[in-house]
Amino acid sequence: MPKQEDxxxxxxxxxxxxxxxxxxxxNTKKYCTK
Structure with missing residues (x-):
């Protein structure tokens, strides 16, 4: 089994x-509503 790091x-x-x-x-919602 692979290690957790893998x-x-x-x-x-x-x-x-x-x-x-x-x-x-x-972010787009904020800018669009401004």
């Missing part, structure tokens, strides 16, 4: 992408 690189990007997408959506 799994991280594959699992983290999805979380980061989701966070970035959420931030982008929130």
């Amino acid at each position: 799994l991280r690189p594959y699992m983290i990007p999805d979380i980061f992408i989701n966070i970035l997408l959420d931030l982008d959506l929130n």
Whole structure:
């Protein structure tokens, strides 16, 4: 079985992408409503 460290690189990007997408959506909403 792979170590936990080996799994991280594959699992983290999805979380980061989701966070970035959420931030982008929130930012565009703020700018659009101004």
